[in-house]
Amino acid sequence: MALSTVDIDRLAHLARLGLAPEERTRLHAQLNDFFGIVEKMRAVDTSGIIPLAHPVEIMGDVALRLRNDIASEPDQREANMRNAPALEAGLFLVPRVIE
Template sequence: MAITPQDVSRIAMLARLQLSADEERAMLGQLNEFFGIVARMEAVDTSGVEPLYTPLSAVAAVQLRLRDDAVTEPDQREANQASAPLVEDGLFLVPKVIE
């Protein structure tokens, strides 16, 4: 999947970035290089490979140290949302940014 200069311009606009022409060209190269790496990783046959929950488990048996799933802090939602411009039913309201 190759990124085009138009894609870079659109991404910059959505991210509210002002890039010069040189910066857009550099970004185009970096993004295409990144997606090239992703494509090479996707091409690797991983069938039969068990997922690791930690890289150390590939070397030795690792005992998980799990903790109880318990609430340890008080609910401070109202205090945290006090400075928000728009809140409804405990949720932050934000303007639509995706067309």
């Protein structure tokens, strides 16, 4: 599916883009290259291949490298509560918005 310059002008109009002639030429080439890749991908026979929910699923049980769940910031609750206009039992009080 190759796009023409008319298609590029229409897309630019719909996206409210003002394209200079050199930008239009560059965009035309880039979009046609992209659609060429899509056509190659569509040409591959994928019948009988089960879609994956996640790319790691194919590797089986893999231990992912996750960081330890530790607190990295000091507890500043008291300092944060000092700026509150109203407090009760360690909680911020806010004006009622729903009657």
